[in-house]
Amino acid sequence: MKDIKITDPCYDEKARLLQLLSLVRDPELELNIVDLGLIYEIEIDKDKKLAEITMTLSTPACPAGDYIKGGVDLMAREACPGFEIRINLTFEPQWSADHISEAGRQELGW
Amino acid sequence: MEIAERHIPVKKTVLPYYLTAAACLVIISLMVLFTVKDFDGHFFQPHLLAITHLTVFGWGTMVILGASNQLMPVIADKKLYSERLPVAVFLFLVAGTCLLVHSFWSFELTWPIFVGAFSILTSLVLHSINIFVTVKRSSVKNIIIDFIMTAHLWLIVTALIGITLLFNFRFGFLPVDHLHYLKVHASIGMAGWFLLLIIGVSSRLVPMFLLSRKEVKIFLTIAYYLINAGLIFFLIEGMVLRSNNGYRWYISLIVAGILCYLFYIRQCYKSAIRKKIDSGMKVTFVAIGSICLPGIIMIAYLLHSRGAPVSMITAYGYSFFGGFITTLIMGQTFKTLPFIIWIHLTKPDRLQELQPKDLYNEHLVMLQLGLYLPGFLLFLSGILIHSPYLMYPGCVMMIVASVIYCAHSVHVVFHLKNERYKNY
Numbered sequence: 001m002k003d004i005k006i007t008d009p010c011y012d013e014k015a016r017l018l019q020l021l022s023l024v025r026d027p028e029l030e031l032n033i034v035d036l037g038l039i040y041e042i043e044i045d046k047d048k049k050l051a052e053i054t055m056t057l058s059t060p061a062c063p064a065g066d067y068i069k070g071g072v073d074l075m076a077r078e079a080c081p082g083f084e085i086r087i088n089l090t091f092e093p094q095w096s097a098d099h100i101s102e103a104g105r106q107e108l109g110w
Numbered sequence: 111m112e113i114a115e116r117h118i119p120v121k122k123t124v125l126p127y128y129l130t131a132a133a134c135l136v137i138i139s140l141m142v143l144f145t146v147k148d149f150d151g152h153f154f155q156p157h158l159l160a161i162t163h164l165t166v167f168g169w170g171t172m173v174i175l176g177a178s179n180q181l182m183p184v185i186a187d188k189k190l191y192s193e194r195l196p197v198a199v200f201l202f203l204v205a206g207t208c209l210l211v212h213s214f215w216s217f218e219l220t221w222p223i224f225v226g227a228f229s230i231l232t233s234l235v236l237h238s239i240n241i242f243v244t245v246k247r248s249s250v251k252n253i254i255i256d257f258i259m260t261a262h263l264w265l266i267v268t269a270l271i272g273i274t275l276l277f278n279f280r281f282g283f284l285p286v287d288h289l290h291y292l293k294v295h296a297s298i299g300m301a302g303w304f305l306l307l308i309i310g311v312s313s314r315l316v317p318m319f320l321l322s323r324k325e326v327k328i329f330l331t332i333a334y335y336l337i338n339a340g341l342i343f344f345l346i347e348g349m350v351l352r353s354n355n356g357y358r359w360y361i362s363l364i365v366a367g368i369l370c371y372l373f374y375i376r377q378c379y380k381s382a383i384r385k386k387i388d389s390g391m392k393v394t395f396v397a398i399g400s401i402c403l404p405g406i407i408m409i410a411y412l413l414h415s416r417g418a419p420v421s422m423i424t425a426y427g428y429s430f431f432g433g434f435i436t437t438l439i440m441g442q443t444f445k446t447l448p449f450i451i452w453i454h455l456t457k458p459d460r461l462q463e464l465q466p467k468d469l470y471n472e473h474l475v476m477l478q479l480g481l482y483l484p485g486f487l488l489f490l491s492g493i494l495i496h497s498p499y500l501m502y503p504g505c506v507m508m509i510v511a512s513v514i515y516c517a518h519s520v521h522v523v524f525h526l527k528n529e530r531y532k533n534y
Contacts, residue, residue: 027452027466029321029384058318061117061187063453070457097321097383108321109386 010044017042017051017079024071027064031107037099038068040090044080051080054088056095117183118453123196125523127176128447130204132516134168135436139509142489146501149493153424154289160215165431166299167207167230171265173439174307175199175237178258180450182241185255185314188248195240202233219279227276231269238262253330257310260338264302267345271295286352294348300430301364302341308438309333309371312398316375319391319445320382329374336367357412365405372398388467389475393441396479397434403490404430425493432486432508440482440515444475447522454526469525474518482511 004014022034029036033055041054053072057065069087076085100108138161142149145157179196183189190196209226213219241262245255272295278284284291309330317325340363347356375398387395407426411418448466456464485507492501 025465028318028449030465030467059184059187061184063118063184063449067453067456097323097381100321100383105383108384 004042010046013044013046013051013080014042017044017053017076020075020079021053021072024068024075026058026068028062029058031100031104033068033072035101035104035107037101037104038095039072044083049083050086051076051083052086052088054090056090058095060091117187117189119179119183119190119196120193121454121526123179123190123193124176124450126200127172127179127196128443128519129523130200131169131173131176131439132443132519134164134172135512136509136516138164138169139505139512143502143505143509146498146505149424149428149501150421150496150498152420153427154292156214156217158424160211162427162431163214164207164211165435167203168211170304170431170435170439171234172203172207173443174304175203177442177446178237178241178307178311180446181311181314182244182258185250185258185311186245186248187250188244191240191243191247195236199233199237199240202229202236206230206233219276223276227269227273231266231273234265234269238266253327253334254310254314257306257313257330257334260334261303261307261310264298264306264341268295268299268303271298271349290348290352294345296427297348298341298345301337304430304435305368306334306337308435309337312394313371313374315442315445316394317378317382319384320378320387321384322378322382324377324381326374326377329370329377333367333370333374336363336370340364340367361408361412368401368405372401388445389472389479390441390443390445393437393475393479394445396483397438397441400429400433400437403433421493421496425490428493429490432489436486437479437482440478440511441475443515443519444470444522447519451522451525470518470522474514478511478514478518481507481514485511 004011004018008014018034018039021039022032024033025031026033026036026038033039036058038057039053039055041052043052043054044050045052053076055069055072057068062068069089072087073085076083076087141157141161141164145161148155148157175196179190206226206229209222210230211226213223213226242259245259248255271291274284275288275291275295278288278291313330316322340360343356343360343363347353347360379395404426407422407429411422411426414422448469451469452464452466485504488500488504489508490504492498492504
């Protein structure tokens with residue numbers, strides 16, 4: 001996930017969404033999905049009232065996939081009430097442990 | 111893109127296997143207690159045959175089949191071909207194991223043992239068909255799947271040799287000593303079924319749980335070809351040429367393959383982002399390390415200049431099943447079972463406060479290892495030096511560990527019945 005620029009007109013909304021998304025944890029890897037690097041991109045269009053999240057899973061057949069996606073949807077609705085929520089699941093680029101953030105690595109004892 | 115709830119198999123394809131295996135582990139521990147003196151004699155006798163087959167089918171294979179029903183859809187990225195077949199497989203396996211073990215225990219080589227053996231063969235063939243078709247319908251092709259598929263082929267070969275041996279017991283038609291074929295049967299089962307399958311599955315799970323950044327898969331590929339080449343040579347020499355001349359070659363090939371696998375695991379650990387490992391993974395690493403023990407005993411046996419004592423063969427088999435296989439399953443149960451239960455407890459449309467780690471007790475897993483491992487080592491030492499004073503206390507420690515394991519597994523599964531968790 002690229003850093004959200006302070007100059008971004010939707011900075012507040014994106015930061016709040018990211019904060020709420022960090023409450024969703026991958027049950028297998030025991031880390032929140034933001035630090036795990038599963039969130040690739042967040043786009044918010046205030047005019048169209050659309051919040052679009054591009055994300056991945058640790059593996060295409062992740063058994064917890066529905067639960068993670070469900071958690072993302074739930075948090076997005078809370079962060080952006082009244083917005084249409086669109087979740088794009090992609091496996092390009094494929095997730096790897098290199099996507100884990102510095103904070104995530106510290107939590108894992110790296 | 112569609113994601114994977116459709117890949118989650120129903121409970122009845124997995125949980126009966128785990129619970130039955132846990133109960134079998136307690137029964138095996140008690141059987142060992144009542145047959146301590148038998149471990150001091152020759153390995154080829156009724157009680158040890160009964161215990162070995164209960165360990166293989168009631169414990170090891172039982173839990174592996176259940177776990178593979180859960181894991182194959184993840185590894186192959188495809189829904190299990192049939193969710194009815196695992197129920198039939200389970201029933202055939204339980205019925206067959208009961209008949210086979212009872213017949214060996216009382217050494218009655220009449221119709222029940224043949225019915226039991228064919229019942230087990232049927233269950234293994236049905237399970238293999240389910241796995242093969244699942245993989246065939248999948249677009250995922252990799253060395254891990256090759257390991258798993260090949261292990262199933264060796265499982266069927268092992269079962270066929272076993273049935274041939276049963277008929278030979280009764281009708282005595284094989285050209286050389288029965289013990290010669292028994293060696294082939296046991297070794298193909300240990301290296302072909304258990305070892306290949308465990309290498310395959312752990313090569314997927316270990317880097318996933320450790321969050322490894324580097325997987326040197328070429329070592330897995332080399333391990334695959336070395337171990338299978340060793341097994342094929344061994345099978346041809348054992349069943350067709352009926353000699354022991356090439357044992358140095360195929361043992362070297364298999365040991366070299368195991369070393370490649372251990373190197374792969376070492377690289378996964380070295381590049382792991384997760385350094386704080388939980389109890390399940392600690393037990394798993396102890397188990398992977400303990401794979402060396404049967405290897406050392408085997409090499410010591412082969413190097414023995416003047417006919418090695420038969421207790422070394424008993425110790426070799428016991429260190430494989432009682433050490434490597436049992437410790438590994440004990441550890442991996444509490445990596446996989448809580449997650450399986452969690453999947454069935456939770457609903458995707460709410461934020462999960464409950465996590466798989468909340469469903470089991472880390473301290474109990476470590477206590478179980480703390481009791482089992484010294485108990486196993488005492489028992490193994492007792493076999494090697496013919497000392498019941500080491501074997502009995504070792505046996506008692508293993509019984510306590512197996513009761514803890516069984517009660518803990520039941521506790522994890524019974525979260526499904528707990529009203530408190532129904533709202534998650």
